[in-house]
Amino acid sequence: MRCCVVGSGAREHALAWGLAKSADVVVTPGNAGMAAHGLTCVDTHPTQIDADLFVIGPELPLTQGLADELRAQGKLVLGPGRDGAQLEASKAFMKQFLHDAGVPTAHFGVFDQPEEALDFLVTMVAPYVIKTDGLAAGKGVLVTSDFAEACADVLDKLSGNAFGDAGTTIVIEEGLDGEECSLLVLCDGVRALPLVPAQDFKRVGDADTGANTGGMGAYAPMTSMSADDVAAVMSSIVAPTLAELARRGIDFRGVLYAGVMMSSQGPTLLEYNVRFGDPETEVLVPLYGDSLAQLLHSVAAGELTSVPATTGQSAVTVVLAAHGYPESPRRGDVISGLGDDGQLAAAHEGVVVFHAGTSRDEQGRFLTHGGRVLAVSAVGETMAQARSRAYAACEQITFDGRVLRRDIARAAS
Ligand code: AMP
Ligand code: GLY
Numbered sequence: 001m002r003c004c005v006v007g008s009g010a011r012e013h014a015l016a017w018g019l020a021k022s023a024d025v026v027v028t029p030g031n032a033g034m035a036a037h038g039l040t041c042v043d044t045h046p047t048q049i050d051a052d053l054f055v056i057g058p059e060l061p062l063t064q065g066l067a068d069e070l071r072a073q074g075k076l077v078l079g080p081g082r083d084g085a086q087l088e089a090s091k092a093f094m095k096q097f098l099h100d101a102g103v104p105t106a107h108f109g110v111f112d113q114p115e116e117a118l119d120f121l122v123t124m125v126a127p128y129v130i131k132t133d134g135l136a137a138g139k140g141v142l143v144t145s146d147f148a149e150a151c152a153d154v155l156d157k158l159s160g161n162a163f164g165d166a167g168t169t170i171v172i173e174e175g176l177d178g179e180e181c182s183l184l185v186l187c188d189g190v191r192a193l194p195l196v197p198a199q200d201f202k203r204v205g206d207a208d209t210g211a212n213t214g215g216m217g218a219y220a221p222m223t224s225m226s227a228d229d230v231a232a233v234m235s236s237i238v239a240p241t242l243a244e245l246a247r248r249g250i251d252f253r254g255v256l257y258a259g260v261m262m263s264s265q266g267p268t269l270l271e272y273n274v275r276f277g278d279p280e281t282e283v284l285v286p287l288y289g290d291s292l293a294q295l296l297h298s299v300a301a302g303e304l305t306s307v308p309a310t311t312g313q314s315a316v317t318v319v320l321a322a323h324g325y326p327e328s329p330r331r332g333d334v335i336s337g338l339g340d341d342g343q344l345a346a347a348h349e350g351v352v353v354f355h356a357g358t359s360r361d362e363q364g365r366f367l368t369h370g371g372r373v374l375a376v377s378a379v380g381e382t383m384a385q386a387r388s389r390a391y392a393a394c395e396q397i398t399f400d401g402r403v404l405r406r407d408i409a410r411a412a413s
Contacts, residue, residue, distance in 0.1 A: 001293055004028065004049045006066065007057030010319075010356035010375035011278035013037070015055055015292075017352065018285035023293040026051065032366065033355020033374075036342035046070060053078065053297050056254075059135055059275050063089040067254075076300040077253070080274050084245070084252040088274040091171045092133050098269060101244035103237050105269045108173035117154045120172055121147075127175035132157055134169075141212050143175060176270070178263040181225050182218075182280045183233050185256045186295070188304035192238050192256065194230055196221035196287065196310055198280040199412070204326060206407045213326045214372060217408030219316045219383060220283040224412070225262070233260055233267045241272075253300055282354050282375040283315035314383040316390040316409045320374040322357070323401020329357075329371040330401060337397040338366050344396055350386070351378045351393045368399055384413040 001023040005016045008031045016027045016039050026049060027034055030041025046054060047069055054070050056062055056079035065082040079085075086093045092110040099105075106129070111117035121128060128150035132140030142153045157170050180202075184195045198220035204210040237258055245252050257273035257280075276284075285292060287310040298304045322329035335358065339345040343353050354377060357370015376393050380386030387409045394404060 001053060001297065002026070002051045003053045003055060003293060003296075004046060004051035005055050005057060006046050006061060009057065009278060009370075010354035010372065011276055011281040012057040013039075013354040013356075014282045014285040014375070014377070015057060015276065017354070018288065018292040019055070019296070021290035021292065023053075031355050031358060032360045032369075033342040033353070033358045036340065036360075037355075038341070047073060052076060053293070053300055055079070055296055057275060059085065059088050059273065062254075062274055063135065076297070078296050078300045079254040080250070080252045083248075083250045084254070085274045087256075087272040089135060090133055091131050091271070092169055094272055095171060095173075097244060101240040103240050103269050104266065106173040106176050108171055110169065110171055112158065112169045114155055114158050117158065117170060117172060118151060121150060121154060124172065124174065129173045129175050130154055130157065131171040131173065133171060143212075176261045176263050176268055178261045178268075179224060180270070181222055181229075181233075181260045181262060182277050183230065183258045183260055184277060184280060184284065185234075185238055185258060186299045186304055186307065187242070187252045187254060187256050188299045188302045189251045189253045190242075190302065191304050192234070192242055193304060193307045194234060194238075195284050195307065197225040197230060198222055198277070198283055200277060200280055201405055201408055204321075204403065204405075206405050211326050213321070215277070215279045215319065216321070216405045217316070217318045218277075218279045218283045219314065219386070219409035219412055220280070220287060221310070221314065222412070223383075229262065229267070233258060236267055237269050253302065279317045279319055279375050282317040282377045286315050286352065286377055286379050287311055287313060311379070313379040313381060314386045315377060315379045316383065316386040317354075317375050317377040318390045318394050318404055318408050319356070319372050320376065320394060320397060320399075321372050321403040322368045322370065323403065325371040325403050329368075331367070331369050333368040333399040333401060335366040335368060335373070335397060335399040340364065342366060344393055346396065348378070348389060348393045348396070350380055350389050351376065353377075353393070353397070373399070382413075383409055387413045
């Protein structure tokens, strides 16, 4: 089988690496780290590539209809069309969809006028949650107990200052409390089956402090989610979603990523993404061994019957981000500790380094080239072993201004 992965981040590096265990892989456009790791990267539009399976990583090409274009050419694609991608492209659309479907979610209002938004905000109790409607790379959400900060954020987002066009409509919603879980559910248009639950660390600082980011690390499986908890998410959240998709005539073939809060009232949906999570993918792919290509092919073909068991190991990913991330990441810092293949200079058992934002200079040195720079993943027989392997590897990789969290998977180890 020949697979084409679309995208250029650590998630796509992990997908390409996992698919390459049992298939030929081409990545478009890929990045310097993937090429160094022996993956074929081409700068060709996906519609010009010949492959048996297309796996679209990021949300943007999905919302722009790339899956529709490829399917119109008769290609097999993992990723929803423009219609299904609306679930991620607009939080206002998603909230209305959840309401119609009867999926439990936070009480909310949608606004594009400051007076109405502020009138609604005063009726809410802390913590206040203000979300940019459109795509904002995970950074468009403010959760704060400071009313003045919430008001300022409402005005900032509605003015378009904060996120340009993505921010001129906002969702204000009830703050929820509980443990967060990323449940990535494979949907083949009819059937839906979950991968093992993962947990992502969204805030930039230890102990969940500082700004929201695209994700600073992850671990899986999330053992505090029991099989009953996963079954409850599937029946109370995913099943009504599938019914609503069918009612609207949306053939969703891809990953329905449920961001769930396990609140005291039961599982509550915070958001849907319509793609693999980043960095969740960097912990999930290593757990599924060489079964990925066949599994994703079955999803795209509408023939999903089962998800293979994991290797039984645990996985931890620690993200190394650039100086200034998430507000204003700096590019061009020289990274040391990576070998010529972009992996660790010295072997570390169970570790793989997925490149998110790196480039190479004329001397072949790796440079920072994005907000999230590297995702250092490790598997182990226990979570503690995976965690200590991942952090030991991180110690070997240095660059000026490196930002990382020290508490990824600490509580779970
Ligand atoms: P989202 O992009 O909607 O998943 O939001 C990003 C992050 O903000 C989530 O992972 C949560 O940590 C937090 N968040 C979002 N919505 C809420 C909410 N209603 N209550 C509390 N925290 C939230
Ligand atoms: N890890 C959060 C996301 O992929 O959106």
